[in-house]
Amino acid sequence: MNISEAPPSAVLVVEPMGNAGPFLAAAAARLGLSLHAATHRAVHAAYPPALAGALAGVCLTDLADPPRALDETEAYCRRHRIRAVAACWELFTPLAARLAARLGAPGNDPLLARAARNKADMAAAFRTAGVPAPRGAVVADAGQALRATESGSLGRPLVVKPVEQGGSWGVSVVEDPADLPAAVAAATRFETAEPHGLPLDSRVLLQSYVPGPEYSTETVVADGVAYALPVVAKDTTAGRHRVETGHTCPAELSPELTLAVQHTAARAALAVGVRNGVAHTELKIPPGTGRPVVIETGARLPGDNICELVEAATGIDEAEAYLRAVTGRPPRTRPTRHRAAAIRFLLPEHAGTLAEVAVPEVPGTRSELYLRPGDTVPEPADSSARVGHVAARAATAAQARRLAALAVHGTRLKVT
Numbered sequence: 001m002n003i004s005e006a007p008p009s010a011v012l013v014v015e016p017m018g019n020a021g022p023f024l025a026a027a028a029a030r031l032g033l034s035l036h037a038a039t040h041r042a043v044h045a046a047y048p049p050a051l052a053g054a055l056a057g058v059c060l061t062d063l064a065d066p067p068r069a070l071d072e073t074e075a076y077c078r079r080h081r082i083r084a085v086a087a088c089w090e091l092f093t094p095l096a097a098r099l100a101a102r103l104g105a106p107g108n109d110p111l112l113a114r115a116a117r118n119k120a121d122m123a124a125a126f127r128t129a130g131v132p133a134p135r136g137a138v139v140a141d142a143g144q145a146l147r148a149t150e151s152g153s154l155g156r157p158l159v160v161k162p163v164e165q166g167g168s169w170g171v172s173v174v175e176d177p178a179d180l181p182a183a184v185a186a187a188t189r190f191e192t193a194e195p196h197g198l199p200l201d202s203r204v205l206l207q208s209y210v211p212g213p214e215y216s217t218e219t220v221v222a223d224g225v226a227y228a229l230p231v232v233a234k235d236t237t238a239g240r241h242r243v244e245t246g247h248t249c250p251a252e253l254s255p256e257l258t259l260a261v262q263h264t265a266a267r268a269a270l271a272v273g274v275r276n277g278v279a280h281t282e283l284k285i286p287p288g289t290g291r292p293v294v295i296e297t298g299a300r301l302p303g304d305n306i307c308e309l310v311e312a313a314t315g316i317d318e319a320e321a322y323l324r325a326v327t328g329r330p331p332r333t334r335p336t337r338h339r340a341a342a343i344r345f346l347l348p349e350h351a352g353t354l355a356e357v358a359v360p361e362v363p364g365t366r367s368e369l370y371l372r373p374g375d376t377v378p379e380p381a382d383s384s385a386r387v388g389h390v391a392a393r394a395a396t397a398a399q400a401r402r403l404a405a406l407a408v409h410g411t412r413l414k415v416t
């Protein structure tokens with residue numbers, strides 16, 4: 001950006017229909033930015049009214065055809081004098097980086113951008129940059145997977161995951177090598193990502209298992225300078241499928257470990273080419289090491305209402321920080337309060353039909369249901385099985401966790 005120019009007054013969001021979309025829309029309004037969306041006609045027709053109403057314009061294109069989408073979004077931005085691009089959907093972060101480069105707008109390194117979407121490229125980028133990450137191997141089928149694990153160098157258990165996917169879909173923790181073919185089949189079952197029909201790399205990543213508690217944190221990067229955001233504790237189910245059960249902010253780590261998590265996450269973000277944008281990074285800390293290991297990063301805001309948790313706990317508006325970075329403004333990342341917030345997801349015990357769901361009123365909590373009685377509930381193997389959530393705000397993380405747990409444990413959830 002030419003420094004004599006005024007900061008951009010409009011931003012194009014490549015598919016705002018994710019969990020962070022409403023937070024981006026609210027932040028754009030506060031910054032006085034007009035918000036435009038790039039999406040598909042049918043996807044736009046299904047936008048919630050609040051999101052559709054927040055848009056100054058829509059670029060209807062085919063995001064499943066990246067060269068065409070790049071040309072059409074570039075033409076749209078030039079027509080509307082838009083000089084800022086944000087991504088909201090992990091699989092379109094490379095497109096956002098390429099579009100920003102074409103427009104000369106602040107964005108991420110287009111040559112590295114695929115590493116923020118594709119876990120095989122991500123593992124290579126982490127290796128190049130020396131970012132602590134699990135050992136791994138990329139395979140195409142069960143035969144290759146069995147051969148790759150023969151030497152035992154990846155250890156046990158083993159994590160099997162699609163190289164391109166999210167929401168823990170197709171991720172399994174495999175204890176017994178006999179279960180490997182089924183895990184590979186589960187990870188290769190995604191040919192396209194809906195609702196856009198984007199073709200996916202169907203290869204599979206085998207990773208050594210990293211023990212210990214899990215955390216996530218965002219890093220906002222402006223002109224290549226990384227700014228750390230609060231650390232959030234992530235809870236998942238144990239066992240074969242690691243389904244997120246909740247998040248808590250702050251993470252209640254020591255100041256030293258908090259810094260280590262933030263520093264390692266910033267290294268991961270920079271390693272996958274985040275230069276003007278945001279990254280959501282997940283890390284685990286193996287017991288007794290004090291050294292965080294990166295599970296994955298994405299060049300996008302977090303999902304799971306984490307933007308809301310971080311704002312409630314610290315006053316930091318992550319969506320605004322992201323928009324400031326992509327419009328050439330320094331991000332605001334200082335906490336303005338020291339409170340706590342937690343979210344817990346309502347998960348069924350098994351697949352079936354939702355017969356009943358009733359969440360008790362607990363002061364300090366708010367609940368939201370995604371499904372209604374009569375709806376089909378999938379097996380609780382990934383985030384698609386969520387029936388709803390409970391969010392809690394309190395003075396401390398322990399209190400916020402307790403309040404959310406109280407509401408979840410008091411919930412009547414019947415699946416037949």
Ligand SMILES: Nc1ncnc2c1ncn2[C@@H]1O[C@H](COP(=O)(O)OP(=O)(O)OP(=O)(O)O)[C@@H](O)[C@H]1O
Nearest residue numbers: 134159165166167168169171207208209210242296
């Ligand atoms: N190598 C690993 N060691 C230990 N646990 C892992 C490993 N890889 C993944 N997991 C567990 O599985 C979860 C999902 O894996 P991952 O984040 O790679 O997939 P994802 O589909 O992108 O997930 P999501 O979108 O839910 O964050 C992780 O949050 C973590 O709990």
Ligand SMILES: [Mg+2]
Nearest residue numbers: 167168282296
């Ligand atoms: Mg993940």
